Amino acid sequence: MGNGKLRLLIFLSIFLITLPNLALSQISITVAPPLVETSIAGGGLRTFKLVVSNLGNKSVDIQGYTCDLKLNPDGTPFVLEAGISSYSCAKWIELTDDKFTLDPGSKKEIGAKIRVPRGVRGGKYAVILFESLSSASTKRGNVILGARLGTIIMVSIPWTLKREAKISQIRVEKAPISPGEGRQRKTLIQPINFIISFKNTGNVHIEANGSVVIKNDEGRIIDRIPLEAGTGTLLPEGVRDFQGSWSNPRKMVKGKYTAEVRINYRGRRQARAEKIFSIE
Amino acid sequence: MKKITIYLFLFSLILGTNIIPTDKLVYGDNARPGPTLQVTAIIEPCINITLSTDAIVFNCKGAPGVYNADQHVVVTVGSNCGNWTVKCSATPLKGDGGTIPSERMFMKTPDTPNTDKGAGGGFEPMSGEKVVLTGSSTERKETRLEFKLKTTWEDKAGTYTGQINYTYLATP
Numbered sequence: 195m196g197n198g199k200l201r202l203l204i205f206l207s208i209f210l211i212t213l214p215n216l217a218l219s220q221i222s223i224t225v226a227p228p229l230v231e232t233s234i235a236g237g238g239l240r241t242f243k244l245v246v247s248n249l250g251n252k253s254v255d256i257q258g259y260t261c262d263l264k265l266n267p268d269g270t271p272f273v274l275e276a277g278i279s280s281y282s283c284a285k286w287i288e289l290t291d292d293k294f295t296l297d298p299g300s301k302k303e304i305g306a307k308i309r310v311p312r313g314v315r316g317g318k319y320a321v322i323l324f325e326s327l328s329s330a331s332t333k334r335g336n337v338i339l340g341a342r343l344g345t346i347i348m349v350s351i352p353w354t355l356k357r358e359a360k361i362s363q364i365r366v367e368k369a370p371i372s373p374g375e376g377r378q379r380k381t382l383i384q385p386i387n388f389i390i391s392f393k394n395t396g397n398v399h400i401e402a403n404g405s406v407v408i409k410n411d412e413g414r415i416i417d418r419i420p421l422e423a424g425t426g427t428l429l430p431e432g433v434r435d436f437q438g439s440w441s442n443p444r445k446m447v448k449g450k451y452t453a454e455v456r457i458n459y460r461g462r463r464q465a466r467a468e469k470i471f472s473i474e
Numbered sequence: 475m476k477k478i479t480i481y482l483f484l485f486s487l488i489l490g491t492n493i494i495p496t497d498k499l500v501y502g503d504n505a506r507p508g509p510t511l512q513v514t515a516i517i518e519p520c521i522n523i524t525l526s527t528d529a530i531v532f533n534c535k536g537a538p539g540v541y542n543a544d545q546h547v548v549v550t551v552g553s554n555c556g557n558w559t560v561k562c563s564a565t566p567l568k569g570d571g572g573t574i575p576s577e578r579m580f581m582k583t584p585d586t587p588n589t590d591k592g593a594g595g596g597f598e599p600m601s602g603e604k605v606v607l608t609g610s611s612t613e614r615k616e617t618r619l620e621f622k623l624k625t626t627w628e629d630k631a632g633t634y635t636g637q638i639n640y641t642y643l644a645t646p
Contacts, residue, residue, distance in 0.1 A: 219527055219528045219529075220524060220525060220526050220527060220528070221523075221524065221525040221528050222522065222523070222524035222525075223522065223523055224520055224521065224522040225520065225521055226518050226519060226520030226521070227518060227519045227520065227555075228519055228520070228521045228553070228555060228556065228558070228643075228644035229519070229555075229556065229644050229646060245518075245520075249522065249524070250524070252528070265646070269645055270559045270561075270605060270608075270645065271559065271643040271644075271645060271646065272561070272603065272643075273641065273643070321643065323641070325639070336529040336530070336531055336635060337529060337530050337531070337532070337543070337564075337567065337579075337621075337635070337636050337637065337638055338528065338529050338635070338636070338637045338638070339525050339527065339528055339529060339530065339547060339637075339638050339639075339640070340637055340638070340639045340640070341523045341525055341639075341640050341642070342639055342640065342641040342642065343521055343523055343641075343642045344641065344642065344643045344644075346643065346644055346646050348646060399646070424557060424645060425556075425557065425645060425646065427645075427646045
């Protein structure tokens with residue numbers, strides 16, 4: 195092998211080895227922990243540490259800031275500007291470092307301090323967001339991709355908590371049947387879907403779970419359906435939709451029924467409500 | 475030959491005398507277990523999000539229409555705790571020529587229905603926040619996202635810049 199060919203081979207090998215690193219400008223950020231649930235008395239203070247790591251192959255500028263937290267009726271969280279919600283503690287949180295650069299493979303410990311003012315009651319909530327911005331932000335004409343990772347903060351102020359909730363709506367619907375299923379089910383009864391809206395009327399978050407008890411027109415219990423709602427967490431003033439489906443062909447005969455919804459949430463008593471429906 | 479046999483005999487004798495006392499020492503009546511070291515491993519909960527690239531570019535050369543981004547984006551999420559959601563939101567594209575609203579940027583995920591909302595089957599306008607990935611603990615999930623931009627005659631020639639954010643939150 196000539197000298198020229200050898201050089202070319204070495205150059206190609208180096209190029210092929212370094213190619214993936216050159217081509218990928220990926221962003222990879224890790225935050226720990228994702229959730230901090232704590233109890234702090236009015237006038238009290240608590241500090242904790244958050245760790246942000248850069249697992250990507252480029253340096254990233256990170257900005258940390260706080261936002262308000264809300265939950266959709268399906269339980270998915272979303273963030274709002276700090277201080278909008280009446281159950282916000284976003285403005286009580288101070289970060290030791292809110293702007294920093296992380297080199298590839300490095301990590302940084304950030305201290306967070308929550309100072310609870312005197313006289314406040316119930317549960318308070320916020321999100322600490324760490325947002326990455328890569329060097330691509332300096333190039334014009336790019337659509338920059340950013341990653342934001344949040345640590346959810348849930349603060350309970352002891353001796354001021356009021357756990358109250360109510361069933362605000364019960365919807366009973368026939369489950370939609372796909373065309374293929376419809377041909378098979380010509381003689382069968384369509385499943386019934388229950389969607390129960392449960393509202394937190396207290397001042398602290400609750401974790402709820404429940405079921406629907408089906409009674410026939412004589413008042414006899416004929417079936418029980420568990421309700422699904424993931425973790426079942428509701429923030430104050432929040433509504434969560436619980437869902438269940440009744441699809442027991444042996445028990446589903448034409449007639450009038452009562453759906454009795456029972457939801458437990460560690461309140462003084464179980465939440466209960468009824469709805470009459472019929473199968474035709 | 476005789477010498478070898480004698481050597482072998484002596485060797486096995488020495489080996490035997492070495493093994494027997496050791497065995498007695500370990501399993502003898504008076505033997506006590508040595509000091510033990512308790513090992514505790516604490517795995518802290520953590521979350522990770524990886525984007526395959528840090529920027530995309532729409533090269534809109536020619537008449538107004540629908541243009542593909544120069545590359546797709548793979549979002550990978552890892553978590554060792556609870557349920558989680560990744561949402562995507564876009565800012566309007568701003569430039570010297572004005573603003574292109576985020577509704578004219580379109581995104582396709584493997585899960586979006588194949589309906590045409592102005593940029594081809596499966597592409598949905600990026601107005602508001604869109605859930606792109608959900609999952610539960612101890613799993614690593616990824617999704618492939620494709621982007622398109624719709625331009626009109628009203629968009630002045632120039633360079634526009636915007637941002638797409640992926641927000642990861644645990645589901646409390």
